Amino acid sequence: MITSADLRHRHAEVWDAAVRHRFVDELWAGTVDDAVMARYLAQDALFLDAFVALLGAAVSSADEPGARMAVARQLGLVAGDEDDYFTRALARLDAAGPVEPLPPTAGFLTLMESARRSGEYATIMTVLLVAEWLYLDWADRPDPAPTDWLHAEWIELHRGPAFAAWVALLRTEVDRVGADEAVFARAVDLERAFFDAAYG
Numbered sequence: 001m002i003t004s005a006d007l008r009h010r011h012a013e014v015w016d017a018a019v020r021h022r023f024v025d026e027l028w029a030g031t032v033d034d035a036v037m038a039r040y041l042a043q044d045a046l047f048l049d050a051f052v053a054l055l056g057a058a059v060s061s062a063d064e065p066g067a068r069m070a071v072a073r074q075l076g077l078v079a080g081d082e083d084d085y086f087t088r089a090l091a092r093l094d095a096a097g098p099v100e101p102l103p104p105t106a107g108f109l110t111l112m113e114s115a116r117r118s119g120e121y122a123t124i125m126t127v128l129l130v131a132e133w134l135y136l137d138w139a140d141r142p143d144p145a146p147t148d149w150l151h152a153e154w155i156e157l158h159r160g161p162a163f164a165a166w167v168a169l170l171r172t173e174v175d176r177v178g179a180d181e182a183v184f185a186r187a188v189d190l191e192r193a194f195f196d197a198a199y200g
């Protein structure tokens, strides 16, 4: 059975292009243009709603009590601290209005809805794994955090011991039940395209 480590290795080119994306460099430097940050976060608010639904599907489909509880705890953080960040960030950027999904967002919404509707724990967890592991990977730099909370909090939401433990849980679970490689590859492609789309 293919492991999460094998999958990341197999898709390293696109994975690394996302992790080293211009958006990530500018976020760390605190130099992301407000219009880029607004476009990115408005799209990510659409992503987040589908992501919460997908976390709910993982809670529902988990075949182990420990994993179900761990996913439920993370769902609470996303619906709590992370949603609060979005409310403050979008208000500050004057970007709280409704937006249409750009193509990478639409791709993610379709992928997540299809995983959710399948009810397949392995497929659901594969999508969650890419989304969370790739974000930990770019947020885990040793660099000093930027000073503006708009940039710093987006990094802090995706690093630290608790977030790393969540990603470790996702890897353990995907390695236990077996990844869906096509879904893994599609999600990595979409992550890179999602960063590109922030630049219009």
Ligand SMILES: Cc1ncc(CO)c(N)n1
Pocket: 044, 047, 051, 131, 132, 135, 191, 194
């Ligand atoms: C597009 C995207 N991928 C991953 C995450 C982290 O779950 C996020 N917030 N947005």
